[in-house]
């Protein structure tokens with residue numbers, strides 16, 4: 001298993017470029033199921049989850065081209081030859097976002113057989129709201145032997161109200177609705193930019209959607225969709241992670257190829273924590289060296305609130321801030337896996353239920369630590385960038401799932417970080433989903 005070796009102490013200086021959003025690319029790739037025509041997606045990130053999604057679609061009979069070996073930032077997908085609407089457990093267990101094929105498969109083929117994703121490191125991650133919505137649209141769903149089997153001759157438009165805000169639930173049912181018979185109104189939807197990205201692709205394919213990015217989405221079902229070419233938005237979580245990397249190292253770092261409009265809550269919180277930030281242009285945000293970091297509380301919320309996917313990274317910053325920061329995790333029940341590893345590096349953090357109390361500034365010392373999930377891994381990298389000495393981070397395959405060439409990008413702005421072990425190659429995905 002690959003490891004990162006990181007020597008802390010260097011301020012990050014220069015420009016670092018953001019890749020396309022993994023959590024936009026995944027639903028957009030699944031949307032290719034909805035048409036016989038070719039879909040081309042640009043600016044997709046070259047990360048393991050995209051490779052997993054390619055395997056999943058190919059296992060169903062789709063033809064998925066992931067571009068040349070050295071430039072896999074675009075993909076062309078044809079589901080004309082979709083022959084086997086089954087998402088097998090061997091793949092689903094490595095990436096729970098595989099459940100995003102459920103809605104499109106039922107909408108396109110009238111049938112889907114999808115392995116239940118099971119839980120993961122950060123929580124139970126049920127998909128009951130996906131199921132409830134599809135049943136409301138006329139699908140019959142049987143759960144047995146760890147699989148969901150959904151059938152519908154043609155889904156019917158319905159009035160759906162989500163009991164909880166769910167990002168992939170909103171995306172899954174949006175993809176079900178675009179080919180349904182009649183109008184679907186979805187209330188209490190997720191407003192994440194990744195939902196808006198998917199809706200933009202579906203509209204380019206001929207879907208009739210209003211309200212994407214708001215809590216209420218209205219869809220007029222159409223008989224069929226055609227092909228399209230679409231460019232994925234930048235990854236706001238990768239951008240936020242790099243902003244914190246610049247802030248925690250006291251660097252002067254410009255994060256380029258991002259969308260500052262998607263970073264408002266992150267930027268506001270970093271400014272409250274004493275980070276000096278400006279926005280030099282429409283696709284970049286710059287962090288300047290500041291005097292000192294100040295404690296500031298966060299409470300994770302659905303978009304446009306402070307993202308749960310930035311909670312672990314912010315916690316690393318809070319260990320260096322002057323004062324007590326309260327970090328409340330409202331979205332997932334077990335998203336503090338990074339805490340004990342940060343404590344082993346010298347952080348002062350106490351957890352009580354869904355709230356972590358961080359006292360700073362704490363002097364961090366390098367240690368051998370273990371990555372547990374995608375964003376916890378990023379948190380440990382950030383801590384290692386300021387820790388005294390050389391840290392070893394194990395199980396960095398978690399990072400490879402959602403961060404493209406992470407160590408190369410950080411090295412290009414002065415971080416002392418090396419990958420040990422096998423060079424990242426798309427080997428069998430690891431049995432951990434989050």
Ligand code: EPZ
Pocket residue numbers: 023026097123124125126127128129130131164165166167168169194308309331332333374375402434
């Ligand atoms: C998406 O996961 C993201 N993944 C996650 O990013 C992100 O953390 C999460 O949204 C929240 O923003 C992708 O987009 C591929 P949810 P998702 O459904 O859709 C509960 C990363 O780091 N819920 O919005 O699975 C659920 O348990 C990953 O890139 C139900 O109860 O999350 C959670 O408490 C990690 N029933 C809450 O809703 C359901 O049917 C929000 O989950 C669905 C969800």
